[in-house]
Amino acid sequence: MEIPYTVERRPDTGLYNAKIGIWLFLASEVMLFGALFSSYILLRVGADPGTWPRHWLDWHLGGFNTIVLIISSVTNVLAWASLKMNQWEKYRMYQGITMLCALVFLGVKSYEYYDKFHHYEITLTDGRIADGHLQKPETTTNTVVIEGRFVESHAELMDPPPGLAHPRIEIPRSQIVEMRNYGPSHNNFTGLYFTMTGLHVLHIIGGLLVIFMLWGPLNGMWKTDPERYTNRVEVAGLFWCFVDLVWIFIFPTLYLL
Amino acid sequence: MRSPQHQHEAHARQDDHSGHTTEHREPGFWGRYFFSTDHKVVGLQYGITALLFMFFGFSLMMVMRWQLAYPGHPIPLIGHFLYRLLGPEMVAKDGSGVAGVLTGDLYNAFGAMHGTIMVFLAIVPLATGAFGNYVMPLQIGAPDMAFPRLNMMSYQFYFLGGVIMFASFFIPGGAAKSGWTSYSPLATIADTVHHPNGQTLWLLGMVFLITSSLLGSINIITTIIQLRAKGLTWMRLPFFVWAQFVTAFLLLLAFPPLEAAGILQLMDNSFGTSFFLPTGLVVSGQPLHIVGGGSPLLWQHLFWFLAHPEVYVLILPALGIVAEIVANNTRKPLWGYRSMVYGSMTLGFLSFLVWAHHMYLTGMGTRIATFFQTTTMMISIPSVIILTALLISLWGASIRINTPMLFALGFLPMFGIGGLTGLPLGFNASDIQLHDTYYVIGHFHYVVAPGTIFAIFAGIYYWYPKATGRMLNEYWGRVHFALSMIFMNLIFMPMFIQGLAGMSRRMYDGGLTYAAVGGVVGLSPFVLYLNKIISHAAWALGLAQIPFIVNFFWSLHHGKKVTSDNPWDSTTLEWQTPTPPGHGNFNKPIEVFRGPYEYSVPGHATDFTPQNEPDPPTP
Numbered sequence: 001m002e003i004p005y006t007v008e009r010r011p012d013t014g015l016y017n018a019k020i021g022i023w024l025f026l027a028s029e030v031m032l033f034g035a036l037f038s039s040y041i042l043l044r045v046g047a048d049p050g051t052w053p054r055h056w057l058d059w060h061l062g063g064f065n066t067i068v069l070i071i072s073s074v075t076n077v078l079a080w081a082s083l084k085m086n087q088w089e090k091y092r093m094y095q096g097i098t099m100l101c102a103l104v105f106l107g108v109k110s111y112e113y114y115d116k117f118h119h120y121e122i123t124l125t126d127g128r129i130a131d132g133h134l135q136k137p138e139t140t141t142n143t144v145v146i147e148g149r150f151v152e153s154h155a156e157l158m159d160p161p162p163g164l165a166h167p168r169i170e171i172p173r174s175q176i177v178e179m180r181n182y183g184p185s186h187n188n189f190t191g192l193y194f195t196m197t198g199l200h201v202l203h204i205i206g207g208l209l210v211i212f213m214l215w216g217p218l219n220g221m222w223k224t225d226p227e228r229y230t231n232r233v234e235v236a237g238l239f240w241c242f243v244d245l246v247w248i249f250i251f252p253t254l255y256l257l
Numbered sequence: 258m259r260s261p262q263h264q265h266e267a268h269a270r271q272d273d274h275s276g277h278t279t280e281h282r283e284p285g286f287w288g289r290y291f292f293s294t295d296h297k298v299v300g301l302q303y304g305i306t307a308l309l310f311m312f313f314g315f316s317l318m319m320v321m322r323w324q325l326a327y328p329g330h331p332i333p334l335i336g337h338f339l340y341r342l343l344g345p346e347m348v349a350k351d352g353s354g355v356a357g358v359l360t361g362d363l364y365n366a367f368g369a370m371h372g373t374i375m376v377f378l379a380i381v382p383l384a385t386g387a388f389g390n391y392v393m394p395l396q397i398g399a400p401d402m403a404f405p406r407l408n409m410m411s412y413q414f415y416f417l418g419g420v421i422m423f424a425s426f427f428i429p430g431g432a433a434k435s436g437w438t439s440y441s442p443l444a445t446i447a448d449t450v451h452h453p454n455g456q457t458l459w460l461l462g463m464v465f466l467i468t469s470s471l472l473g474s475i476n477i478i479t480t481i482i483q484l485r486a487k488g489l490t491w492m493r494l495p496f497f498v499w500a501q502f503v504t505a506f507l508l509l510l511a512f513p514p515l516e517a518a519g520i521l522q523l524m525d526n527s528f529g530t531s532f533f534l535p536t537g538l539v540v541s542g543q544p545l546h547i548v549g550g551g552s553p554l555l556w557q558h559l560f561w562f563l564a565h566p567e568v569y570v571l572i573l574p575a576l577g578i579v580a581e582i583v584a585n586n587t588r589k590p591l592w593g594y595r596s597m598v599y600g601s602m603t604l605g606f607l608s609f610l611v612w613a614h615h616m617y618l619t620g621m622g623t624r625i626a627t628f629f630q631t632t633t634m635m636i637s638i639p640s641v642i643i644l645t646a647l648l649i650s651l652w653g654a655s656i657r658i659n660t661p662m663l664f665a666l667g668f669l670p671m672f673g674i675g676g677l678t679g680l681p682l683g684f685n686a687s688d689i690q691l692h693d694t695y696y697v698i699g700h701f702h703y704v705v706a707p708g709t710i711f712a713i714f715a716g717i718y719y720w721y722p723k724a725t726g727r728m729l730n731e732y733w734g735r736v737h738f739a740l741s742m743i744f745m746n747l748i749f750m751p752m753f754i755q756g757l758a759g760m761s762r763r764m765y766d767g768g769l770t771y772a773a774v775g776g777v778v779g780l781s782p783f784v785l786y787l788n789k790i791i792s793h794a795a796w797a798l799g800l801a802q803i804p805f806i807v808n809f810f811w812s813l814h815h816g817k818k819v820t821s822d823n824p825w826d827s828t829t830l831e832w833q834t835p836t837p838p839g840h841g842n843f844n845k846p847i848e849v850f851r852g853p854y855e856y857s858v859p860g861h862a863t864d865f866t867p868q869n870e871p872d873p874p875t876p
Contacts, residue, residue: 001400001841005483017403017483024475028513035517035559042555043532051550185529188550192532195524 007228022235026242033246036196040253043188053189054159054257056182058112062255065108066247072101073244076211076237083230088222091233095215098240102208109201116190119182120146121157125175131157132166134181144171144179193254200250203243210236294405295840299412300391301724304717306412307382310419311710312802314374317367319799324359325767326792331357347431364765365434365447366455370422372437373459376567377466378419380705383713384574385470385508386415389477389501392720395831395838396495398486398847398869403479404472411472418465425458433459438564441533441556445525446540456526460519467516474505481505486830486869488849492598493868495829495853496584496591499598500577503605504570511566511609518559525551554619561612569608571705572672573601575712576643579665582719583647585827586662587654588864590854593646600639600646607636617685618692626685633683640676644669660734664715667742668708675703678753693763696756699749707745714741714805722824726836727816733804740801747794751787758784826865828855833869 004010005017013020044052079094115133122130122144132148139145147166151157180186184194214232221229290298320339323332329351332339336357340348347363350356359367394402402408425432430451435444439459448454481502485494494502524530529547533556536549584591591597613621613629647669656662678700681687691697714737721729760768760780767788773779823832830849834842847869855866 003401003403003405003484005403010483013482015483017479020479020482021404021407021475024478024509025471028471028475028509031510032513032517035514035562036521038514039517039521039532039555039559042552042558043550046552047550048536184524185531185548187548188531191524191530195520195530199520 007225007231016231018231018235019238022238026238029242029246033196033199033249036192036199037249037253040192040196043192047188050155050158051187052158053187055162056160056189057193057255059255061108061112062251065105066251068101068105068108069244069247072098072105073241075101076240080230080233080237083222083226083233086226092215095211095233099208099212099215102204102211105204106201106208109197113194116182116193120179121154121182121186122146122171122179123177124171125177128152129154129157130169130171132169135168142173144173144176145169146171196250196254200243200246203246207236207240207243211240292409294401294409296390296394296402296405296408297724297838297842299402299408300387300389302412303382303386303390303415304388306416306419307379307387310374311379311383313423314371314379315799317371317374319795320359321364321367321371322792322795324364324765326789328766328769329358331355332359333357343426343431361765362431362434365436366426366432369433369436369439369459370426373422373433375705376437376571377463378415378422380571380709380713381470381508381567382415384571384709385477385501385504386412386473388497388574388578388713388716388720389473389504391724392716392831393477393498393501394480394484395723395834395842396498396829397481397484397489398830398843398849399480399484400841400843402476403483404476407472408476411469411476414465414469414472418462418469421458421462421465425455425462428453428455428458430454438560439522439556440560441522441525441551441553442535442538444522445534446538446545449540452527454526457523460523460526463519464516467512467519470508470512474508477501477505478509486847486849489830489868492595493849493852495577496580496594496597496601497574497577499601500573500580503601504573507566507570507573507605507608511563511570514559515563518556518563521559522556554616554621557616557619558613561615562609565612565615566605566608568701568704569604571709572640573604575668575672575709576601576647578712578716578719579668580647581829582661582665582715583650584854584856585719585825586657586659586665587650588657588856589650589654590852590856591646592649592652593642594852594854597643597646600642603639604636604643607632607639611636614683614685614688617688623685630683630685634680637676637680637683644673644676659718660729660731660738661715661719663735663738664711664718667738668711668715671703671707671711671745675700675705675708678703690759691756693761694756695752695760695762698762699752699756702749702752706749707742711741711745714738717809719825720831721812722819722836723831723834724837725813725816727812727814727818728824729812729816730808733808737801737805737808740804741798744794744798744801748791748798751791755784755787760784823867826863828865828867829853830868833867 003017005015007016009016075094075097079091079098082088082090082094118134118136120130120132120134124130129151130146130148131151132146135145135147146169148169149164149166150169182190184191214229214236219229221232284293290302293299293302320332320335323330331337331351336348336355340350340356343363347360347366348356349358349360351358390402390408394400422432428451430448432455433439433444433447434455435447439456444456448456481494481498521530521532525532525534531547531549531551533553534545534547534549534551535553538545538547538549580591580597610632611629613625614633617626617629651666656666678696682691682697682700718729718734721727755768756762758780760771764770768780768785771779772785773781819836822834822836825832830847831838833847835844848871849868850871851866851868853868855868857864858866
């Protein structure tokens with residue numbers, strides 16, 4: 001039994017089944033990320049004055065990743081267009097670049113995550129706060145070594161001025177009341193940062209896997225049913241461009257605002 | 258569910274496909290019943306699993322009703338069994354050492370899981386998974402769903418979600434116990450001892466159920482858009498298909514915000530964030546060690562953004578089923594078919610704009626409440642249009658009474674009561690009095706229990722002959738209907754009285770704490786006595802399902818055999834298939850020439866004209 005319109009278009013809608021399916025899926029994805037953005041707005045608007053941080057993320061890295069993802073979307077479209085023009089080698093090359101970009105994105109993102117998990121806010125017994133990156137190799141059972149600065153109050157950390165020096169600071173463990181890294185539980189900003197970018201990274205990994213499977217292990221269909229294969233690349237591409245678009249909203253929301 | 262008498266048809270079908278035997282091996286038992294991509298098998302899988310969950314969810318409530326009617330007494334018959342099964346943390350002993358007293362924790366867990374199971378594992382899977390899957394592709398003349406493998410996965414995700422929910426009863430600390438709404442911060446702090454706890458499994462189970470509903474709804478929408486038979490234009494679709502179409506959009510767009518909310522709550526419960534936990538939260542006199550700054554209202558907004566459209570997910574397919582059965586048994590076209598179609602679309606659209614009417618008492622502000630009160634009143638208009646159209650369809654008809662029609666006729670006033678009692682809850686002034694009382698429970702159960710569940714029963718009695726080739730027993734069907742009707746009303750009608758008397762829905766002892774004693778104002782003895790009436794009616798309703806269960810299995814082999822493929826003399830396409838339909842559904846290509854309800858057309862030989870019957874050639 002054959003399902004109609006898996007490959008050819010239905011005349012009155014002008015679409016094949018999977019294309020409607022992926023657009024519906026993307027509509028639900030809009031609602032998923034939309035709910036997270038709405039949560040961001042409500043939590044930020046409802047936050048007590050002076051408790052919502054700014055400039056905690058490095059916009060250079062975020063901006064670089066934005067450009068990388070945009071390039072990947074362009075090559076992804078070019079790859080599909082090459083298939084339409086029956087240029088298999090070009091498709092392989094363009095889609096290769098797409099996957100390379102995805103890997104670069106994931107690499108930069110891992111560095112950013114690593115950076116946040118090693119960044120500590122340390123409350124001291126004298127009421128001051130030491131804030132900076134933990135130097136793991138030099139930290140012993142008696143002293144904690146960070147590269148950062150001292151501040152008088154938590155509020156000062158909310159909008160760090162650019163270009164701060166990061167001197168090496170040694171803190172005896174006996175002076176430490178509490179150590180908290182900038183992980184998800186640090187405050188609602190980092191919580192949202194990790195949740196939203198984490199979910200986005202899962203989408204990147206999912207998209208990368210699908211593109212890779214079509215590009216490599218499952219590319220035999222290009223020989224047997226080229227039109228269907230091209231459609232699959234198109235559907236995967238629609239998802240990829242959507243994931244890219246989500247990042248284009250995440251970047252200004254978390255890095256710039 | 259194929260009876261041996263119909264094996265010859267199955268063989269005939271295989272012969273049609275004999276040319277394909279080289280590519281396609283006949284699937285074995287597992288392939289046919291567990292890993293089938295055939296929409297009818299998936300539909301039956303959904304139907305049977307969901308009926309089992311419905312009975313399980315109802316059993317939880319039957320146990321809870323004992324505690325409400327006889328607080329503190331050990332549960333008879335199964336009390337000791339529950340004690341052995343769930344342990345002394347969950348089931349206590351009474352003063353004389355008899356085991357089987359429901360603890361508050363277990364009561365809360367049963368309450369939360371009753372709601373969750375009934376909504377997400379029973380009614381919605383029946384309405385969309387079972388009927389949507391089985392009937393809709395037949396009605397549009399499609400060979401199968403647009404994405405058969407996704408359809409199979411949709412059921413498997415649903416099944417896994419159900420297993421996780423069921424398993425959560427047996428982990429340390431027991432199942433989720435913060436209501437089916439899982440309000441934060443309660444859901445995060447209800448069990449701080451065990452990690453992972455019942456709430457974690459609840460959230461995990463919901464992720465599976467949401468994935469299942471996502472795959473299902475994409476499939477239903479794509480199938481309706483792409484696989485309609487030749488000539489089946491949008492306004493020739495049976496109303497049931499329209500109802501499934503709108504429902505699928507609601508599922509597609511309303512569930513993701515709950516998924517987002519679930520992820521955020523999972524972060525709160527397991528990774529120490531405070532999205533829904535306010536600053537300065539104190540639990541049992543101890544300030545909680547959290548960073549704070551979160552918003553409990555945010556959870557409610559995200560939750561109800563799903564859960565209000567969900568109400569229409571529960572009711573629209575039911576209206577669709579009832580519309581099919583009413584048209585068939587009045588032997589007339591539906592009155593106002595177009596108004597019903599536009600009404601259901603309006604209903605679907607407006608259902609996204611009414612969610613905060615569940616939140617009048619949260620202090621979100623009177624202006625917001627006014628907005629949502631207005632939209633709530635607006636949404637009653639399309640609901641009334643659809644119900645009125647169904648009522649007027651009965652007007653002047655010579656109604657053919659049979660079990661499906663009885664359930665459909667029972668549905669109309671029951672849904673009416675459910676809908677009209679909702680109006681005082683939609684106005685924020687009157688809701689302040691009624692919120693969180695038994696009145697609310699009475700209201701939404703009238704919509705869902707004698708409403709949607711009656712429609713589901715109607716659908717089972719109506720389409721059973723198509724799926725099995727045999728009719729359900731008519732006499733026991735009518736007994737099932739009459740008893741269900743009586744006991745449903747005996748359960749839910751007294752709840753309005755209790756609610757108006759101010760009885761809160763959250764009380765574990767059935768309101769005994771607030772009983773009027775010695776002239777002090779409180780719940781009167783009559784209001785408390787109603788608890789006993791409701792509980793006895795609930796157990797009787799359980800017994801009243803025995804005729805149905807026996808009938809369902811007995812008729813598989815002993816029911817009256819259908820004499821034609823179209824035993825109800827219906828016009829729609831699902832009756833133009835062989836009985837039961839084989840893989841691929843139709844024996845010949847199907848073309849549609851007319852609207853869905855051409856009953857009693859003057860001058861026509863029969864009182865029904867099937868959609869695929871061509872017009873006679875004009876001379």
